[in-house]
Amino acid sequence: MQKNFRNPTLTRRQKRSRRGLTGKPASNTQDKAPHNKSRLFIAWGVLIAAGLGLAINLYYLQIVRGPKLTQRARNQQMVNLRPFMPRRPVVDRSNNVLAIDRPMYTLYAHPKLFNKSNEEIAQRLAPIINKDAAELLKTFQSKKSGITLAPALPEEIIDRITSLNLNGLELIQKYSRFYPPDDLVADVVGYVNIDRRGQAGVEYSQEKLLERSVQTVRLSRSGNGSFMPDHAPEGFLHFDDLRLQLTIDSRLQRAARNALKQQMEKFGAQRGAVIVMDASDGSLLALVSQPTYNPNKYSTSDISLFKNWTVADLYEPGSTFKPLNVAIALENGVIKPDDTFNDPGFIRVADRTIKNALNNSYGRINIAQILQHSSNIGMVQIIQRLQPSAYYNWLERLGLGQKVDTDLPFEVSGRLKSQEQFIASPIEPATTSFGQGLSLTPLQLVQMHGALANGGKLVTPHVVRGLIDSKGQMHYSPNRTTPRQIFSATTANTVVEMMESVVTEGSGKPSQIPGYRIAGKTGTAQKASPSGGYISGARITSFVAILPVESPRYVVLALVDEPKGENAYGSTVAAPIVKSVMETLIPIEQIPPSQTGNGD
Template sequence: MSRSNFKRFSSGSKHPDRKSRFPQKSDSSSRGPRRSPPALSSKKRTTLPQLRLLLVWGVLIGAMIGLGVKLYQLQIVQAPELQKKARSQQTVNLRPYIPRRSIIDSQGNVLATDRLVHILYVHPVQFKITKKEVAIKLSSILKDKTPQQLIKQFEQRDTGIPIARDLTEGQATRIDKLRLDGVELNESYARFYPQEKMVSEIIGYVDSDRNGQAGIERSQEKLLERDLLSLYVRRTALGEIVPAFLPKNLLKSNDLRVQLTLDMRIQRAARAALRQQLDKFNAKRGAVIIMDSTDGSLISLVCEPTFDPNQYYKSRIELFKNWTVTDLYEPGSTFKPLNVALALTAGVIQANTIIHDSGSVQVDGWNIYNATKTGHGEINIAEILQTSSNVAMVHMMRRLGRNDYYQRLQQLQINRKTGIDLPGEVGGYLKSEEIFTKRGIEVATASFGQGLSLTPIKLVQLHGALANGGKLVTPHLVRGLVDVDGHLHWKPKHKVTQIMSSNVSQQVVEMMETVVTDGSGKASQILGYRIGGKTGTAQKAGPGGGYLPNVKITSFVAILPVDNPRYVVMTVIDEPKGSNTYGSTVAAPIAKKVIEALISLKGIPPSYSSQYN
């Protein structure tokens, strides 16, 4: 290498294969001194970290704001929904079986209650043996089912055939021991009526869906249904209930029962007396009602024919209604004491007023006769009731103006319901004022209890006003809710209306006593007791107007004791057969037997009156 080449290499770079850090001008273009690169200012060096800090700070603030918004969304906006989801995952809802309240009578006898029953189902598709073999095994336990009947049931469908719905514990145990495939026993609660037919017209029944369909079971549905409890309890992740979270008093149930004013002892006596008379006269139907007039409580209410509420599905549907509150009839002569009370209140008669009974009277071209077709001459008001004179009643009520008479009938609230706590009650029927006052025949027929209609329970309510001093009380069966010790926790309130003076009502009751001692009610006499009464034999109205020939409804109403009136007893026999069928011969004898039971069981003391000594 030449010296000039070495020198050039030395001055350009320390290494021949490496470029200079800063480009230099060639020797040929400039020979001046080198200039250093410009340095970064201090302002630029501090700006960059600040920007980075602001960026990080902004991200953090944004994240915090986002978290805050999300927190608000979860804790405030969506809180109810999320809480609901959490409870559904962490808790379980228990709905224990809540039986209907039991129903008892005034003496504590159970009339209706819930009990455990066994229901037998078969699934023929699952049988491992023949249908005949299954039928033979089951029929040996089900005494009311033959193998042939069971086989016929098996052929209805392949599965889910109900065979028996009310198996005893012993039958269920024996069937379970058979271990038959396709035979299933289910346990369920059902309503049970231990008195069977004895109070069915009052209690009614509950269907398979636990809904009341008649009687108290229907009208008092809300009272009989206990509050349905929902028990929310905690559970573990495995679904196990945590005992510590069960509510307090979980096993303490509401044991209040619905108590009725009914007395089963008197109910049995009344039904026995009624059945005997219905059979004797081959009657269509009958009823007995006993009411305590002091408050309207019903001690007995019997209707025949009736049904078994334990097997309601085997009965005719018309038997489910209580016809003493659903059916209207013309009361006939049993309404006469009420007309006497209206006339006394109006002042058109006195107790000693004399009225001439000629045996017939003509009104608007219509001839009206007494039932005996004979007259009784000059008779007082008590004798009018004794002889049940239609003619004398027409003359008596004519003393009132037609409008006045109509208004006084309205005060009896004939066309209003009594308010009894049974379903299906209907109001009575009284013609409009325009029709009633237009013709004299309307006044005439109403005077002896025809041309107007009411229910048997309404007539009992009206006679109750005669017994209790003129107050219209509400007939009722529900006494209230009682505990196992008989303490009353709740009772219903009933309306009371004064419709006549106590003086007038007592006068009428004393007149009714002469009907029992000297008139058509002698069949109800009981030695030592003062009883007021009134018989009735009324024609039955036909569907197209007019009256049905040779068809009648007989009745008798009694009030006792006369010296301190309290109880009203009414007996009704519908369509008795035979020639000697009147209120005095058909209905009054029933009342006597019922009153005898009432006196004995209620401890009614005898009346010490000279006329009974």
């Protein structure tokens, strides 16, 4: 029996044949090759195109836009910084601090960050910041964050707060201008506002000297935004130790203020002022005005007080102007020191009758007695010897109608009638002879009397001495107008000696100080009305003194506006103030006693 065997080869072919019959193509290596090559070319093309695009983009970024992008990167990494520079301090002539920048802190609370209960923190914090604990608790409960507890706290308070070790309290440092003497020198120093700009006094007029120069610097920042001090310019945070020194003496300023306030309260006066000037150079040793304000609390003060009225307001000087008229007449040679005049108590000038203040008549009197008795009639007769045009020219030489050009701000010019008006009306020279019909500032009157005290020179009153360092060395001193010689030394000394008789024998007796020769002149002037004429019953009392007579140097003026009472005169209101101020001035300036003094 013959067996059938399967042919394995045939079977595989048959299988392949069968697979072929199904319609599915058999794999063919030769058919796949073109497809693989195409894919490879496409892949390489994409890679080459991407590389080329990347190269073009790199070229564009690094070569074409490179400089701009570099600058932008630097701008992001660098910051312009203008460091805070405190204003220079202001000191008096003895280096007592009158104004200084000091660090202050604003205290914020964030109750959501408290590590203790609201009640406990309120109880511990309230007495330090001077607040009620219950009110503080309500404040904490009203808001979760960003509560302002105190806008300006000094460092000593901050030390107490930080010692509590409480979470949730934030302190932001700032600088604030501080005035240690409070209101003592406010009319001279002034104040700065919240924007740190001077608004009055030397804080305003000397802004350029008080502000330190600040350079803007560029600092680099790290990736987290913090500054990199290694790249900071060397010494960019250093600043000078210069301070603005004034000519004011705080001891004398305090004595003048106390004396002025006492008399103002006694006579119910509206306002008053005291000025002390060293006539040798015009430096002001004291300048007091009442009422005044506290520059540490300027926002609660009357804004009318920010302008110092001794330089910003005009008034008619009255009889305190008479010694200057005597000097003009002497300098022109129309009178001699021993001339006499008849004072019947009145005089007719054009259609007007002029009388003495108290309707007194003094008969035959010399020039010194005209000043002693403050005779209006005698003064009119003296000035009538001068040609009106010559007299007017002398008033202009004295500076009437002009500014003093002081370093205090808001100064106004004095007022003098036009030359045509003055010459055309005989009444104008007559009233000017006893200090009416013209107006000036109190500071200008002190300047004019300074010309009598220093041998005839018109100096510039000033309060700024200059910039000094911590060792007292002067680094800058302002340029001032060269003093003008107005009167001869002989004329000036003659008038001062005549004024001495006012203190020894006349209305200035209340200013006498035993052992010292003092010259002076009282003034009790009607108060001019802004609408013309004079305010009924209103007067300005004043007294001006020069000392020591044997070597004149210091001028002291006291002025009291609208004192009340029948006995309110220059001799009773202002002269005692000047005496008190001189009693303080003498030991401060070490003025030796005269060989023959008033009151001996």
